[in-house]
Amino acid sequence: MLGRVTRLExxxxxxxxxxxxxxxxRSAKEALFRRHVRSAGERAYRLLGRDQELEDVxxxxxxxxxxxxxxxxxxxxxxxxxxxxxTGTAIGVIRKRRLLARLGIVRAEPVQLEALIAHSAPxxxxxxLRGVYGVIHELPAAxxxxxxxxxxxxxTLVEIAEQTGFSxxxxxxxxxxxEARLAKGxxxxxxxx
Amino acid sequence: xxxxxxxxxxxxxRDPLSSDRIERIWQGLDTREYGLAKWRRSKQLAVALAVTAxxxxxVLFLFRKPPAPPAGAVAQRAGSxxxxxxxxxQLLLPDGSEVRLANAARARVLELSAREVRLRLxxxxxxxxxxxxxxxxxxxxxxxxxxxxxxxEFTVSLEANGSAVTVSVARGLVEVxxxxxxxxxxxxxxxxxxxxxAEEPVAPARDGGNLELEPKPRAPVASAAAPSKPAESxxxxxxxxxxxxxxxxxxxxxxxxxxxxxRRYPQDPRSGYAAFQLGRIRxxxxxxxxxxxxxxxxxxxxxxxxxxxxxxxARLVEAWARAKDARSCRQARAGxxxxxPGGAHSSRVVRQCDDL
Numbered sequence: 001m002l003g004r005v006t007r008l009e010x011x012x013x014x015x016x017x018x019x020x021x022x023x024x025x026r027s028a029k030e031a032l033f034r035r036h037v038r039s040a041g042e043r044a045y046r047l048l049g050r051d052q053e054l055e056d057v058x059x060x061x062x063x064x065x066x067x068x069x070x071x072x073x074x075x076x077x078x079x080x081x082x083x084x085x086x087t088g089t090a091i092g093v094i095r096k097r098r099l100l101a102r103l104g105i106v107r108a109e110p111v112q113l114e115a116l117i118a119h120s121a122p123x124x125x126x127x128x129l130r131g132v133y134g135v136i137h138e139l140p141a142a143x144x145x146x147x148x149x150x151x152x153x154x155x156t157l158v159e160i161a162e163q164t165g166f167s168x169x170x171x172x173x174x175x176x177x178x179e180a181r182l183a184k185g186x187x188x189x190x191x192x193x
Numbered sequence: 194x195x196x197x198x199x200x201x202x203x204x205x206x207r208d209p210l211s212s213d214r215i216e217r218i219w220q221g222l223d224t225r226e227y228g229l230a231k232w233r234r235s236k237q238l239a240v241a242l243a244v245t246a247x248x249x250x251x252v253l254f255l256f257r258k259p260p261a262p263p264a265g266a267v268a269q270r271a272g273s274x275x276x277x278x279x280x281x282x283q284l285l286l287p288d289g290s291e292v293r294l295a296n297a298a299r300a301r302v303l304e305l306s307a308r309e310v311r312l313r314l315x316x317x318x319x320x321x322x323x324x325x326x327x328x329x330x331x332x333x334x335x336x337x338x339x340x341x342x343x344x345x346e347f348t349v350s351l352e353a354n355g356s357a358v359t360v361s362v363a364r365g366l367v368e369v370x371x372x373x374x375x376x377x378x379x380x381x382x383x384x385x386x387x388x389x390x391a392e393e394p395v396a397p398a399r400d401g402g403n404l405e406l407e408p409k410p411r412a413p414v415a416s417a418a419a420p421s422k423p424a425e426s427x428x429x430x431x432x433x434x435x436x437x438x439x440x441x442x443x444x445x446x447x448x449x450x451x452x453x454x455x456r457r458y459p460q461d462p463r464s465g466y467a468a469f470q471l472g473r474i475r476x477x478x479x480x481x482x483x484x485x486x487x488x489x490x491x492x493x494x495x496x497x498x499x500x501x502x503x504x505x506x507a508r509l510v511e512a513w514a515r516a517k518d519a520r521s522c523r524q525a526r527a528g529x530x531x532x533x534p535g536g537a538h539s540s541r542v543v544r545q546c547d548d549l
Contacts, residue, residue, distance in 0.1 A: 029226070030440075033219055041210035046203060051540055054209055059218045063225060115540050121205035128202050153203045 018075035021066065033062055036079060040086050046152055047090040047145055049111040049133050057093055061086040080162075087145060087163045094141040110137060135182050146171055147178035211537050213473075213504035220477050223442050286310060290331060291322040303334070318350030322445075323365075338387065339370045346449065347379075358387040363449050428458040432467055439470065444478040455491060465495030469505045476508065482516035503529075507538035510545045519549035 012020075012031070020028035037058065044057040065082050072081055101108040111133040117126055132151045136144040142164070149160045157175070161168045210218075286292060290310065294300065298317030304310065307329060312319075314335040323331045323342050333340045333349050335358050340349055345365025351358055360369055360377075361384040369377040369385050377385045435450030451471040455464040472488030475481040489509040493502060506529045513522035522545060529542050536542075 026223075026226075030219065030223070033222065034215070037215050037218065038208065038210055041215075042203075042206065042208060045209040046206050051209060055214060055218050055221075058210075059222050059225075062218075062222050066222075066226060112540055116206060118205045118207050121202075125200075125202050125205050129205065132202075151202065152206070154201045 013076070014078040015075035018069060018072065018078050022069050029066055032078065036082055037062070039079070040082060043083055043086045043153075044090050045116075047087065047148055048094065049116065049136060049148075050109065051112075051115065052109075053093050053097070057086065057089050061089045064089070084163050084165065087149075088165065091141050091145050091164070094144060098141060108137065131182060139178055139181060142166070143174045143178040143181075146174045147182065150175055151182075211504060213501065213508070216473065217477055220439075220444075220473075224444075224478060290324050293320040293322075294318075300333075314349055314351055316351060318348060318359075320346065320348040322346045336387075337371050338376070340367055341370065342367045345381075360385045363453065428454055428461040428463065431457070432463050435467065435470065439474065444474050448474045448479060452488075455488075455495075459495070465492045466501060468492035468495065469501050469508075472505070472508060472512065476512050476515065482512045483518075486512035486516060486518075486521070503533050503536055503538065506532065507536070507542050510542050514545045514549065517549055519546060522546035522549060 012028075014032070014035070017028045017032045017035075021032060040061055041054065041058050044054055044061070045051070048054060048057065061082065064085050065078075072078065097106065098108075100106040113130060113133060116133065117129050121129070129152065132147060136147065139147065145164060146160055146166075149155045149163060150157075155163065157168060157171050160166075160175075161171045164171065166174070286305070292300070292312070294317065298319050299315045300319055301313045301315060302311075303313050309330045309332065311330075311332045311334065312321075314333055319333070321331070321333065321342070323345055331342050335349055335351050338358050340347065340360050342365065345367055346363040347365070347367050348361045348363070349358070350361075360367060360379060362379045362381055364381050367379045368375060369379065379385055431450050431454035435447045435454060438444075438447035438450060448471055451467040451474070454461070455468040455471065458464055468488045469492040472485040472492060475488060476485035486509055489505050489512060492505045493509065506525070510522060510525040510529055513525050526542055526546050529536065530539065533539065
């Protein structure tokens with residue numbers, strides 16, 4: 001026989017919060033923000049590889065998401081939809097930064113690996129991350145993002161296509177190009193060492 | 194069989210967002226959203242007003258009838274009476290100043306011109322947030338006392354039995370006069386009362402009266418007309434009031450509550466955190482980096498739980514950088530780096546102050 005069952009009050013789902021936010025409930029927006037801000041920040045940080053524009057990307061992504069809530073067909077898919085917005089915003093920021101660096105308006109700063117990689121990372125993971133983040137500054141923005149989503153987040157090609165909005169063929173082409181550059185970088189690093 | 198899932202490289206990337214940064218992002222987002230909504234409402238209102246005005250002009254032209262007096266203008270004319278139950282708790286005067294009335298308060302508008310705004314408080318208490326204008330006096334009369342200001346936020350209260358007048362200043366400068374002379378000149382955080390001298394007056398008035406500094410918590414005074422006077426608020430209520438106002442996007446109210454809380458109750462364990470919140474609001478929303486630096490320094494000097502101290506030290510550096518104070522910025526930066534080598538903000542802090 002089962003014992004006494006205590007029903008816990010359930011947290012509102014994403015879908016419920018999205019519906020409330022669509023109706024103009026500010027607290028629902030805040031709840032969505034607080035629920036997803038860490039994952040959005042982590043995605044942005046991994047894609048940018050640096051801290052500087054992180055807050056702007058996260059804020060801009062949530063602003064876009066809240067402004068476009070009515071366009072979200074399936075309110076249950078808020079998290080994935082937000083991730084795709086963060087990815088798109090990050091690509092825009094990387095492109096802008098590259099352009100400004102090329103014009104000499106800002107300095108092209110390398111990725112701060114010590115700040116990026118946790119101390120608890122095992123040596124093979126550190127080597128993998130150092131390899132990826134060591135070449136991204138040489139890649140076009142779209143290749144950089146595709147490479148990080150594949151190598152760091154280990155998404156499938158279909159998932160990468162969904163997150164970036166690129167076609168599957170484009171994802172494959174960009175990944176091949178980025179992997180070739182990565183192999184060259186790792187080879188150079190090995191020869192140097 | 195036990196399946197062991199290998200962790201992804203992504204799991205070994207550091208979490209970049211401290212709770213402080215999350216709050217900052219939310220404040221920016223909230224302000225942005227709220228501002229946009231306000232702008233949209235204003236735009237809609239402007240279009241509606243324009244259409245209404247055109248329609249009214251057409252009707253007037255066609256029928257040559259004298260225009261009816263505008264609805265809702267009663268409270269904006271000299272001689273009108275402001276009463277909390279009728280008007281709600283908040284009233285915006287034409288000069289941009291804001292008057293907040295307690296539930297049972299009653300005030301009469303004696304003068305409302307470009308040169309002078311003069312109210313007479315007849316019952317309860319009211320709080321004024323006055324737009325600074327050099328050419329216009331803003332005066333509140335209560336019994337035979339006049340409270341005059343140039344740009345500030347203050348509260349005037351009259352006990353239910355008419356026995357005592359109290360003036361509290363949250364921001365700016367206020368002068369208290371009777372018919373013939375200056376009685377007291379109050380700064381932010383000071384309070385004057387016409388009641389009998391308090392047991393422990395902290396500072397003397399310039400010319401009589403009973404002046405207190407706000408940090409001294411006072412015993413509650415029973416008054417039907419003033420159920421929630423600021424003097425009756427304890428540290429918990431003030432802190433909660435600040436937190437609630439911040440969540441609702443009322444940055445100035447939140448800053449006032451946190452400021453009052455940390456000044457009145459500096460030994461309360463939450464005073465440091467209240468000061469930290471105050472600093473963030475001043476820096477992120479109110480554009481007051483020097484005020485923010487002062488609040489962060491206060492927070493860092495307080496005893497109490499220290500979960501926010503690293504954030505406070507980092508934000509102190511940011512505040513001095515934004516205030517363009519190179520020396521203080523470098524001092525604060527050195528303080529952060531010495532105390533938190535390899536801290537969560539070190540990569541950002543280390544680059545501050547260099548451009549000053």
